[in-house]
Amino acid sequence: xxxxxxxxxxxxxxxRTFARRPWSTxxxxxxxxxxxxxxxxxxxxxxxxxxxxxxxxxxxxxxADTWAYALIALVYLPLAVRRRAPxxxxxxxASCTLCYFTLxxxxxxxxxxxxxxxxxxxxxxxxxxVAKCAAVSLLVLLWGTRLAEPGIGPLSVVFVxxxxxxxxxxxxRSRRLAERGEQLAALTEQLRxxxxxxxxxxxxxERMRTARELHDVIAHHVSVISVxxxxxxxxxxxxxxxxRKALDVIAGSAHEAMAEMRRMLVVLREGLEGAPExxxxxxxxxxxxxxxxxxxxxxxAGDHDAPPGLGRLDRLTRRVRAAGVPVDVRxxxxxxxxxxxxxxxxxxxxxxxxxxxxxxAPTAHASVTVHxxxxxxxxxxxxxxxxxxxxxxxxxxAAHGLIGMRERAGAYGGTVTAGPGPRGGFEVGLMLPxxxxx
Numbered sequence: 001x002x003x004x005x006x007x008x009x010x011x012x013x014x015x016r017t018f019a020r021r022p023w024s025t026x027x028x029x030x031x032x033x034x035x036x037x038x039x040x041x042x043x044x045x046x047x048x049x050x051x052x053x054x055x056x057x058x059x060x061x062x063x064a065d066t067w068a069y070a071l072i073a074l075v076y077l078p079l080a081v082r083r084r085a086p087x088x089x090x091x092x093x094a095s096c097t098l099c100y101f102t103l104x105x106x107x108x109x110x111x112x113x114x115x116x117x118x119x120x121x122x123x124x125x126x127x128x129x130v131a132k133c134a135a136v137s138l139l140v141l142l143w144g145t146r147l148a149e150p151g152i153g154p155l156s157v158v159f160v161x162x163x164x165x166x167x168x169x170x171x172x173r174s175r176r177l178a179e180r181g182e183q184l185a186a187l188t189e190q191l192r193x194x195x196x197x198x199x200x201x202x203x204x205x206e207r208m209r210t211a212r213e214l215h216d217v218i219a220h221h222v223s224v225i226s227v228x229x230x231x232x233x234x235x236x237x238x239x240x241x242x243x244r245k246a247l248d249v250i251a252g253s254a255h256e257a258m259a260e261m262r263r264m265l266v267v268l269r270e271g272l273e274g275a276p277e278x279x280x281x282x283x284x285x286x287x288x289x290x291x292x293x294x295x296x297x298x299x300x301a302g303d304h305d306a307p308p309g310l311g312r313l314d315r316l317t318r319r320v321r322a323a324g325v326p327v328d329v330r331x332x333x334x335x336x337x338x339x340x341x342x343x344x345x346x347x348x349x350x351x352x353x354x355x356x357x358x359x360x361a362p363t364a365h366a367s368v369t370v371h372x373x374x375x376x377x378x379x380x381x382x383x384x385x386x387x388x389x390x391x392x393x394x395x396x397x398a399a400h401g402l403i404g405m406r407e408r409a410g411a412y413g414g415t416v417t418a419g420p421g422p423r424g425g426f427e428v429g430l431m432l433p434x435x436x437x438x
Contacts, residue, residue, distance in 0.1 A: 037080040039116075044076045047109040054106050060149060062104040071100040075113040086120040090133055093117040094140050101144040111160075114140065115167055122171020123178070130168065138164045208407065221257035223358050225250050227323040249322040256319075309343035310370065313350065317368065320354045326365045327354065333372035342432050345408045346370070346379055349416065352401045353381035353428040361385030364425060376414075379430040382421045405430070 051064045051072065062068075074096040082089045097114045101107055118137040122130045141160035148156040232246035317327040338346070350368055357366045364385030371378045405416045405428070414432035421427035 032083060033080075036082060040076050040078075040080040043079070043113060044073050047072045047076065047113075050109050051106055054109075056106070061106045061147060064105065067103065068100070068105045071096050071103075071105070072110060075100065075110045079113060079116055082117060082120040083124070086117070086124045087129065087133065090114075090117040090121050090137070094136055098140050098143065101140070101147060104147060107144040107147040111141065111144070111163075115163060118164065119167045119171045122168050123174040127172070130172070134164055134168050221253045223355050224253045224319055224323050227358060227362065228253070231324065245322070249319065253319060308347045308351075309340070310338065310346055311343075312347065313368070313370070316347070316351060316354065320358065320366070323358055324362060325354070325358055328365075328367045330367070330369045331372075332369065335372050338377060338434055342377070342412055342434055345412055345414070346377060346430065346432060348408060349405045349428070349430045350379060350381055352405055356401060356426075356428075357381075357383045357385070361426065375435050376431055376433045378432075380427060382427040383425040384421075384423065385425045 048069055051068060056063075075093050078089045078092050093114055094117070097110050100110050114137055118133055121133045125133070138161065141164065142157060145153060145156040145160060228246040228249045232243045232250070235242045235246075313329060317329055320327050354366060354368075357364055361383050364383035366381065366383045369378075369380045369382075371380075402416070402418055405418075409416045409430060409432060412432055414430065417427075417429040419427065
């Protein structure tokens with residue numbers, strides 16, 4: 001269920017992202033270029049109109065001619081590509097503005113073009129480059145102040161100096177904001193990737209948990225059914241009573257397997273909806289609680305459909321005894337209620353260990369010891385089988401069983417040991433930390 005929800009969420013997010021991307025990306029890419037081109041053309045038209053209509057009764061400036069209009073066009077038209085080559089555009093604009101001032105035309109109409117070119121450099125280039133461009137722009141504008149009307153020359157000097165400083169500060173601030181925006185975009189992308197990785201890990205963890213549950217439920221009950229089926233077939237004609245007893249054990253194992261499979265379906269449908277994102281141990285705890293809830297909603301609410309835990313240890317050992325393997329159970333210490341996830345973990349480890357005894361040492365005598373102390377619960381499942389313990393690493397289903405046991409215990413900070421027992425046979429040990437106050 002978690003995997004389905006995650007995949008649906010990612011698909012919906014992808015659809016929303018790709019639905020916006022084609023036109024929004026194109027607009028963001030094209031709009032600044034179109035705006036710069038429009039600004040350049042409109043500025044040429046406005047500046048030319050101002051130059052043509054500006055009154056000059058005292059003859060302060062040189063009359064407008066073809067060179068004046070050409071220089072105005074050369075000042076403003078390069079601004080259409082100012083974002084692509086800011087320094088080159090500034091150099092060209094400053095050179096044309098210098099020529100314009102030197103020829104003595106009306107100076108005000110070209111100031112905005114040089115100011116915008118310098119702003120672009122300040123917003124896009126490193127500060128050492130901006131400092132040099134600021135000096136060039138200020139010198140050109142100061143050269144143009146000689147064309148000011150009599151009496152306002154000093155004021156013009158102050159004005160152009162302040163203008164260059166303001167444009168510099170404004171462009172530098174814009175550059176820093178753009179850098180912060182890029183950093184934020186990078187962090188957002190990193191967060192998105194981390195969330196996707198978290199979702200992927202959650203799906204993998206859920207698959208592994210489901211695989212462990214399937215292995216533990218199916219392997220144990222199928223092993224019991226297999227042993228009892230062989231027994232029933234062997235004594236079917238010679239000992240009908242034993243055959244009938246074996247068939248009853250088969251029916252009980254099949255019914256219990258179906259009940260546990262139903263609980264697993266409840267976990268997959270409902271159990272993880274309220275589970276917080278976190279460690280696999282938390283997921284196991286939520287799954288165990290969901291199993292308990294599912295058991296209460298089953299067809300039968302009795303012991304047969306109770307959620308797996310140490311409370312069902314007697315039923316488990318009876319089933320193993322019926323399969324032909326004698327089992328002794330010993331409880332030591334002061335028993336106390338275990339958290340659902342820890343209780344399920346202990347039960348599954350005992351179940352898997354006894355299943356391995358039935359499969360690999362069917363003539364052995366098994367013992368289960370559960371010890372409660374102040375800070376942990378310890379379980380030892382041992383057998384006195386005479387079968388030799390293989391020297392090479394365990395492979396196949398037994399290896400999967402040991403891996404599943406260790407993964408279960410590791411989810412709660414516990415450990416599992418497995419190997420030859422001190423008196424022969426095989427021994428599986430489990431330690432789960434459970435503080436009394438937890």
